[in-house]
Amino acid sequence: MSIVYREETVADLEQIRRVNTEAFGQAAEADLVDTLRREGHATLSLVAAAEDEVRGHILFSDLPIDTESGPLPTVALAPMAVLPQFQRQGIGSQLVRHGLEICRGRGFCAVLVLGHVDYYPRFGFSAKLAQQIASPFSGDAFMAAELAPGALKNVRGRVEYPPPFFA
Protein backbone atom coordinates (compact mmCIF):
# COMPACT_ATOMS: atom_id res chain seq x y z
CA MET A 1 0.00 0.00 0.00
CA SER A 2 1.49 3.34 -0.96
CA ILE A 3 2.13 5.94 1.68
CA VAL A 4 1.23 9.57 1.26
CA TYR A 5 3.17 12.30 3.05
CA ARG A 6 0.95 15.30 3.66
CA GLU A 7 0.05 17.99 6.16
CA GLU A 8 -2.26 16.98 8.97
CA THR A 9 -5.97 17.66 8.86
CA VAL A 10 -8.42 17.87 11.76
CA ALA A 11 -9.52 14.33 10.93
CA ASP A 12 -5.97 13.07 11.74
CA LEU A 13 -5.63 14.48 15.25
CA GLU A 14 -6.76 11.41 17.21
CA GLN A 15 -4.55 9.14 15.13
CA ILE A 16 -1.57 11.47 15.59
CA ARG A 17 -2.04 11.09 19.35
CA ARG A 18 -2.09 7.32 18.93
CA VAL A 19 1.07 7.25 16.80
CA ASN A 20 3.01 9.31 19.36
CA THR A 21 1.67 7.42 22.36
CA GLU A 22 2.44 4.01 20.90
CA ALA A 23 5.86 4.96 19.54
CA PHE A 24 7.05 6.56 22.78
CA GLY A 25 5.15 4.23 25.11
CA GLN A 26 3.72 7.20 27.02
CA ALA A 27 1.46 10.20 26.47
CA ALA A 28 3.97 12.99 27.09
CA GLU A 29 4.93 13.52 23.43
CA ALA A 30 1.31 13.32 22.24
CA ASP A 31 0.46 15.96 24.84
CA LEU A 32 3.38 18.09 23.66
CA VAL A 33 2.10 17.95 20.07
CA ASP A 34 -1.39 18.97 21.14
CA THR A 35 -0.12 21.82 23.29
CA LEU A 36 2.28 23.19 20.67
CA ARG A 37 -0.52 23.13 18.10
CA ARG A 38 -3.08 24.70 20.44
CA GLU A 39 -0.71 27.49 21.54
CA GLY A 40 0.24 28.36 17.97
CA HIS A 41 3.86 27.20 18.00
CA ALA A 42 3.46 24.46 15.37
CA THR A 43 4.81 25.46 11.97
CA LEU A 44 4.42 22.21 10.07
CA SER A 45 2.74 18.96 11.08
CA LEU A 46 3.16 16.14 8.58
CA VAL A 47 1.67 12.68 8.58
CA ALA A 48 2.59 9.52 6.73
CA ALA A 49 -0.76 7.96 5.85
CA ALA A 50 -1.81 4.78 4.12
CA GLU A 51 -5.36 5.47 3.02
CA ASP A 52 -6.98 6.67 6.25
CA GLU A 53 -4.43 5.19 8.63
CA VAL A 54 -1.81 7.53 10.07
CA ARG A 55 1.42 5.54 10.50
CA GLY A 56 3.90 8.29 11.18
CA HIS A 57 4.03 11.90 12.29
CA ILE A 58 6.54 14.73 12.52
CA LEU A 59 6.19 18.21 13.98
CA PHE A 60 8.20 21.36 13.33
CA SER A 61 7.78 24.44 15.55
CA ASP A 62 8.96 28.00 15.19
CA LEU A 63 12.23 28.50 17.05
CA PRO A 64 14.07 31.58 15.78
CA ILE A 65 17.74 31.94 16.65
CA ASP A 66 18.25 35.32 18.31
CA THR A 67 21.47 36.81 16.97
CA GLU A 68 23.10 40.21 17.29
CA SER A 69 21.81 41.09 13.83
CA GLY A 70 18.26 39.94 14.53
CA PRO A 71 16.28 36.71 14.51
CA LEU A 72 17.19 33.94 12.08
CA PRO A 73 14.12 31.98 10.94
CA THR A 74 14.65 28.51 12.31
CA VAL A 75 12.43 25.60 13.32
CA ALA A 76 12.68 22.85 15.92
CA LEU A 77 11.99 19.27 14.87
CA ALA A 78 10.14 17.53 17.71
CA PRO A 79 8.69 15.11 18.18
CA MET A 80 8.61 12.51 15.43
CA ALA A 81 7.14 9.04 15.69
CA VAL A 82 6.26 5.98 13.63
CA LEU A 83 3.89 3.24 14.81
CA PRO A 84 6.09 0.42 16.16
CA GLN A 85 4.82 -2.16 13.65
CA PHE A 86 5.81 0.13 10.75
CA GLN A 87 9.24 1.22 11.97
CA ARG A 88 12.41 0.51 9.97
CA GLN A 89 10.60 0.75 6.64
CA GLY A 90 11.82 4.21 5.75
CA ILE A 91 8.73 6.14 6.90
CA GLY A 92 10.64 8.20 9.47
CA SER A 93 13.30 9.13 6.91
CA GLN A 94 10.69 10.24 4.40
CA LEU A 95 8.95 12.36 7.02
CA VAL A 96 12.23 14.11 7.84
CA ARG A 97 13.14 14.65 4.18
CA HIS A 98 9.70 15.96 3.20
CA GLY A 99 9.66 18.17 6.29
CA LEU A 100 13.06 19.70 5.57
CA GLU A 101 12.07 20.41 1.96
CA ILE A 102 8.86 22.16 2.97
CA CYS A 103 10.63 24.20 5.66
CA ARG A 104 13.29 25.19 3.10
CA GLY A 105 10.55 26.23 0.68
CA ARG A 106 8.97 28.37 3.38
CA GLY A 107 12.17 30.32 3.88
CA PHE A 108 13.53 28.80 7.08
CA CYS A 109 17.32 28.80 7.31
CA ALA A 110 17.92 25.89 9.64
CA VAL A 111 16.39 23.14 11.76
CA LEU A 112 17.32 22.23 15.33
CA VAL A 113 16.72 18.87 16.94
CA LEU A 114 17.40 17.20 20.25
CA GLY A 115 17.53 13.55 19.32
CA HIS A 116 19.25 10.27 18.62
CA VAL A 117 22.87 10.89 17.65
CA ASP A 118 22.88 7.81 15.37
CA TYR A 119 19.74 8.82 13.48
CA TYR A 120 19.69 12.51 12.55
CA PRO A 121 23.20 12.97 11.05
CA ARG A 122 22.07 11.05 7.93
CA PHE A 123 19.81 14.01 7.13
CA GLY A 124 22.57 16.59 7.54
CA PHE A 125 22.21 17.29 11.26
CA SER A 126 25.36 17.76 13.30
CA ALA A 127 26.17 18.77 16.85
CA LYS A 128 29.02 20.88 15.51
CA LEU A 129 26.62 23.10 13.57
CA ALA A 130 24.66 23.71 16.79
CA GLN A 131 27.67 24.51 18.94
CA GLN A 132 27.35 28.29 18.66
CA ILE A 133 23.66 28.25 19.52
CA ALA A 134 22.96 28.63 23.20
CA SER A 135 19.99 26.62 24.42
CA PRO A 136 18.85 24.79 27.56
CA PHE A 137 20.02 21.64 25.79
CA SER A 138 23.62 21.11 24.93
CA GLY A 139 25.83 18.20 24.04
CA ASP A 140 25.96 15.72 21.19
CA ALA A 141 22.17 15.23 21.04
CA PHE A 142 21.55 18.91 20.28
CA MET A 143 22.02 19.14 16.52
CA ALA A 144 21.38 21.55 13.68
CA ALA A 145 20.92 21.19 9.93
CA GLU A 146 21.26 24.00 7.42
CA LEU A 147 18.48 24.44 4.89
CA ALA A 148 20.74 26.53 2.67
CA PRO A 149 24.48 26.01 2.29
CA GLY A 150 26.33 28.02 4.91
CA ALA A 151 23.14 29.25 6.59
CA LEU A 152 24.67 28.76 10.05
CA LYS A 153 28.20 29.84 9.16
CA ASN A 154 29.42 32.33 11.75
CA VAL A 155 25.98 32.39 13.35
CA ARG A 156 26.07 32.85 17.11
CA GLY A 157 22.91 33.18 19.07
CA ARG A 158 20.40 31.66 21.40
CA VAL A 159 17.05 29.95 21.22
CA GLU A 160 14.22 30.09 23.73
CA TYR A 161 12.11 26.96 23.58
CA PRO A 162 8.46 27.70 24.38
CA PRO A 163 7.19 26.49 27.80
CA PRO A 164 5.41 23.32 26.52
CA PHE A 165 8.84 21.77 25.87
CA PHE A 166 9.53 21.88 29.61
CA ALA A 167 6.15 20.57 30.80
Ligand SMILES: CC(C)(COP(=O)(O)OP(=O)(O)OC[C@H]1O[C@@H](n2cnc3c(N)ncnc32)[C@H](O)[C@@H]1OP(=O)(O)O)[C@@H](O)C(=O)NCCC(=O)NCCS
Ligand atom coordinates in the same frame (compact mmCIF):
# COMPACT_ATOMS: atom_id res chain seq x y z
C1 LIG B 1 12.89 7.21 15.41
C2 LIG B 1 11.74 6.76 14.50
C3 LIG B 1 10.79 7.92 14.27
C4 LIG B 1 12.34 6.31 13.17
O1 LIG B 1 11.30 5.96 12.30
P1 LIG B 1 11.49 4.77 11.24
O2 LIG B 1 10.37 4.84 10.28
O3 LIG B 1 11.72 3.50 11.97
O4 LIG B 1 12.85 5.24 10.55
P2 LIG B 1 13.48 4.73 9.20
O5 LIG B 1 12.88 3.42 8.80
O6 LIG B 1 13.45 5.83 8.22
O7 LIG B 1 14.96 4.54 9.64
C5 LIG B 1 15.27 3.43 10.44
C6 LIG B 1 16.60 3.73 11.06
O8 LIG B 1 16.37 4.48 12.25
C7 LIG B 1 17.19 3.95 13.24
N1 LIG B 1 16.63 4.21 14.54
C8 LIG B 1 15.37 4.00 14.95
N2 LIG B 1 15.28 4.32 16.26
C9 LIG B 1 16.50 4.74 16.64
C10 LIG B 1 17.04 5.16 17.86
N3 LIG B 1 16.32 5.20 18.98
N4 LIG B 1 18.35 5.52 17.89
C11 LIG B 1 19.10 5.47 16.78
N5 LIG B 1 18.64 5.04 15.59
C12 LIG B 1 17.36 4.68 15.54
C13 LIG B 1 17.22 2.49 12.94
O9 LIG B 1 18.35 1.89 13.51
C14 LIG B 1 17.33 2.46 11.43
O10 LIG B 1 18.68 2.61 11.07
P3 LIG B 1 19.28 1.85 9.83
O11 LIG B 1 18.51 2.36 8.63
O12 LIG B 1 20.70 2.28 9.84
O13 LIG B 1 19.01 0.42 10.14
C15 LIG B 1 10.98 5.56 15.09
O14 LIG B 1 11.90 4.54 15.38
C16 LIG B 1 10.20 5.88 16.36
O15 LIG B 1 9.04 6.27 16.31
N6 LIG B 1 10.84 5.70 17.53
C17 LIG B 1 10.20 5.95 18.80
C18 LIG B 1 10.00 7.43 19.03
C19 LIG B 1 11.30 8.20 18.92
O16 LIG B 1 12.32 7.82 19.49
N7 LIG B 1 11.24 9.34 18.17
C20 LIG B 1 12.40 10.16 17.91
C21 LIG B 1 12.61 11.12 19.01
S1 LIG B 1 14.11 12.04 18.75
